[in-house]
Structure formats: structure tokens, C-alpha cells
Amino acid sequence: MTRRGAAPVSWGTDAPRSGSALVVDHLTKRFGERVAYQDVSFEVGYGEVFGFLGPNGAGKTTMVRTLGTLLAPTSGSATVAGIALSAEAGPQIRARISIMPESPGLYLRLTVAENLECFAGLYELGDVGERVAAVLEAVNLTDRANDLCRTLSKGLRQRVALARALLNDPTVLFLDEPTSGLDPVATRDVHDLITALRDRGVTIFLTTHRLEEAERLCHRVAILNTSLLLIGRPDELRERLFTRAVQVRTRAPLADPRAVFEGLDHVEGWEQSASGTYELHVSDPDAAAPEVARALVAAGADVLSLVESRHSLEDVYLELVDEDVEVRRR
Amino acid sequence: MTFSWTRVGAIFRKELRDYRRNRFVIFTMSALPLLFIVMTMVQLFALKTSVSSARLNDRIGLSMLYLLIIPTMVPSALTAYSVVGEREQGTLEPVLITPISREEFLVAKALAAFTPTIIIAYALFGVFLSAAELFAHPAVVAAIFERSHVLIQLLFTPLLAGWAIWMGIAISARSTDVRAAQQLAIVASLPPLAVVALMSFNIIPASVPLAITLAAGLLVLDIYGWRAVAAVFDRERLISGRVADGRRGARAGR
Structure with a gap:
């Protein structure tokens, strides 16, 4: 897994600077x-x-x-x-x-309704019955209104x-x-x-x-x-955190992967993660994939799969939190 | 934001509904008063009219003192639970998140304990007077009504309840354990009752002016009790267990 340096804390790019909640x-x-x-x-x-x-x-x-x-x-x-x-x-x-x-x-x-009536009073809401019925409907609990919460x-x-x-x-x-x-x-x-x-x-x-x-x-x-x-x-x-990557799996390890991957326009680097499995760091997966496929076929490789590696939010989270823990230990 | 009786009413109604379905509260509100009315009645009907007037008065004072334990003990048990109990159940935070002010919250809690206490205490006092009127010896009845006993009951029942309520809420707001809060609240509610006891036993000679003076004194204590409770009620402490240590004036107590 290759990562870029964590970007500094910043204001969100999407949220408007004025009139924010x-x-x-x-x-x-x-x-x-x-x-x-x-x-x-x-x-x-x-x-x-x-x-x-x-x-x-x-x-x-x-x-x-x-x-x-x-x-x-x-x-x-x-x-x-x-x-x-x-x-x-x-x-x-x-x-x-x-x-x-x-x-x-x-x-x-x-009961459920009594709980909600109490809080409707705390917010000084009018039409308490209507309001309680509306929120119960919103959470699909209308039929449980008179049940004790316990x-x-x-x-x-x-x-x-x-x-x-x-x-x-x-x-x-x-x-x-x-x-x-x-x-x-x-x-x-x-x-x-x-x-x-x-x-x-x-x-x-x-x-x-x-x-x-x-x-x-x-x-x-x-x-x-x-x-x-x-x-x-x-x-x-x-x-922001990870480089984009394409993962290639071939039936047998490539004889000379360097000759296959280096020199391709959209491939910035590569590494072998397992036998017959290669992680290619690319600038644009959509442009790199056909180029890589052609190079593999030209090299006589049996391609099993060629997919973009997707990092989950969990990867981002674990990367950041683990790094933060390491920094605090130092 | 102005004081809202709507918010007070919401908590008040909730408390009464909760009391009705809480076996511990039902027991406290029924068994305790029942015990003391029985003791009062026994005392009343065991009185011999042959004793001296002073002795008769002392015995009546003792029997009526039992009735004053009701407005002391019942609200102590109720209010000691009022804050720390909600905190333990996790119901305090949702309430404090609403616009309710601490004054509204405290008044609602106090009224919810005060109302049933007063109803029970006065009802039992009515039962006591009726039983005395109907079944007790005329000399005993005369002794009950002649002196300041009735006035002491009428005046001190709400004042003792008020004191017990504020002490109970104050202790509850600072406690982390319901049982400890209940024990402390009962102890803290007793000092004013001791003064009334001295008067009932004629150690302090009872008279109407003295009763009114002591009642006024207790009223002042009740008012200070209310202020003390308002001072110790701090949202930050209740939520986090710590007082805000940030900027001055930034306390999240309102």
C-alpha cells in the first residue's frame, strides 16, 4: 500500500464559508x-x-x-x-x-408516546399529539406508541x-x-x-x-x-492519502515484469505483491488499464484480472490513526 | 429565555407518571405514612386523661411529631433520586439537551416531590384530627386544639417538606450513587425537625408567636436552600463529573 503524505488539516472544500450550520x-x-x-x-x-x-x-x-x-x-x-x-x-x-x-x-x-409528549413540552411545541404522531410515523413506530419503553x-x-x-x-x-x-x-x-x-x-x-x-x-x-x-x-x-493503483494478476509470474511495465505512459511505478500479482501505481486508471492489457498480451502473459485497486475509508482511517499513534509514541 | 411553566409542567407530569409506576416510590409514599399514622393513633388512644396538663401536652406533641416525619422523609427519598437516578439511567442528558433552564428543571423536580407529599401529609393530618374528634377523650381533643399543635402542623408541613426537597436535590446533584444520596438526604432533612421536636416537647415553650417566628426562619432557610441548589446544579459537572475549567463566564450551567 503506497501512500502520499497526509495533507494538513484544512477547511472542507465543499462547505460554503458563509451561512454554515x-x-x-x-x-x-x-x-x-x-x-x-x-x-x-x-x-x-x-x-x-x-x-x-x-x-x-x-x-x-x-x-x-x-x-x-x-x-x-x-x-x-x-x-x-x-x-x-x-x-x-x-x-x-x-x-x-x-x-x-x-x-x-x-x-x-x-410509554413511547408519553416519552415524546414530555419532550414536546420541553420544546414548548404546539399540537403535541400531531407532532408526536408525525415523528412516530417518520421512524415507523406508530403502532408501538402505547407500549412501555422497557x-x-x-x-x-x-x-x-x-x-x-x-x-x-x-x-x-x-x-x-x-x-x-x-x-x-x-x-x-x-x-x-x-x-x-x-x-x-x-x-x-x-x-x-x-x-x-x-x-x-x-x-x-x-x-x-x-x-x-x-x-x-x-x-x-x-x-489525498493514497496513489491510484491497478492490480494485475497473471496465471504465471512474468519472466521480466520490468520490461513489461516500465516505459508505459501511465504507469508511475510497480511492485510485485505476490506470485503473479502486481500492483501498478498509475496516474489515471482508465487510461492505464488498456495500455497495461496490451503490454501484457504482447508479453504473452495469461491475464486473470486487471482491476483498479480501491482503498476504503477504513484504509484511510487506519492509516491516519496508526500513524498518529506512532507519532505520539515517539 | 423566560421561565417556562410549560417546560416545568412537562417534567412535573413525567415525574408523576413515573412515580405511579415505580414500586419503590409507591412503597415510600404508602408504607412510611401508614407506619407513622398508626404510631400517631396508638399514641393518641393510649393517652390517659388523668395525667397532668403538661404531660398530656407533651404526649400530644410527640404523637403529632410523628406526622411531621412524613413531610420530611417522603420528599427526601423522592428527591435524592431525582438527579443522580436520572444520571444513572442515562435520562438526564437528553433532558439537559433541551432548552430547559436549571431553574425550570429544579422547580419541576421540587413540585413533583412537594405535591404528593403535601397531599399525603395533610390528608393524614385530617385523618388524625377526625379520629381524635370522633373517638378520643374530650380532654385530649381539647388539648389538641387548645395549644399551637394544629398551627405547627399546618405551618411546618410544607416548610419541612421544602427543606427536605432542596436538601435532597442538592445532594442528588452532587452524588454519584443513588443509595448514598438517599441516606445523606434523610440525614440532611432532619435538623429543622429537631427544632420542631424541641417545641413539641415543650423544651422550647410552644406558643403561636414562637411557631410563626420559627416558621419564618424555616422559610428563609428554604429560600437559601433553593439558592444553594441552583448554585450546585451545573450541567458540566452533571455530564462529565467535572466543573468547567475553561474561561471565566463560560460555564455551561444555564
């Missing part, structure tokens, strides 16, 4: 000597689904709680849903946002928590590990709900460990390990 500027949070996160800056545009990735203890939940006015930052500034972050602005900010914590935090002795499965409780987070029609919705501990079916249900919200243009700030989840749901992602390591679109991060 979230603007975080050199934000730092410490608990005594312990640094939760430091010098973090990014913007999230309205209607964007922004993934916040990082290992345990990276500061993801603390960031959510800070932006949700539950914790005061140690330094730096932020604007949340158009309001500057401060203790005084806490109630106004909290009226415009919603946070779905990792644990659903439902009142288990109350009788619900973990997946259903997570859906109730999501319904609760939708009650006030938030400008920014923070989802903190929404699929943590869920089985694949419940995870898929939550993903479908998030996709539906994304399609409706809801701004979502999603913290997750699940990289396939971030890749599937998020317009952009940020990778945090106390400080921000990288930010951008998943495909952009892959390009």
Missing part, C-alpha cells in the same frame, strides 16, 4: 490536564451529513456535548445553527438543535430516541454513535432513517466508529484523534 474555530476542551480535543476547526454546511470519526477517547462525544452547550470549551469559538456558542446562548442553541446520545436515555416506565428492544429504543430528536425539527441533528450495539437489521433500519433525513435536507453531524456507515451516509468526514487529522469527502481523502 456549524462553524468550529480552533476549539479546545481540556478536563484538568487531560485534553479531550484540541485546536479543532471545521465547517458544516446546511443540508450536509458530516461524519466525525475517531477511536475511543478521541473526543467525538465531548465535541458533540460542547456544540450542544452541555460542556464549555476551554478555548476557541464556534457557531451552532447561526448562534455563537456561549453559556448565555445555551437555551437558544438547544432549541434549534437535537442530540441523540449513544444511549437512548428513555424513561422506561413511560418492553422495547434496543433497536426500537434507538428509533424512539431518534423520533425524540426529530420532535423540534432541528436545524442541526447530532447523532452520537446511533448504531452502537445494534444488530445488522436494526442498524440497517437506522441507516434508512438517516438516509431519509439526508434526502430531506436535514443537517446531520454523525459520530461513528463504523467506517462503512460514514462512507455510505456522509457527504464529508473528519477524522479526529484528539486533534483533527483530516477532513474531506471520502473519495477525496482516498485520493
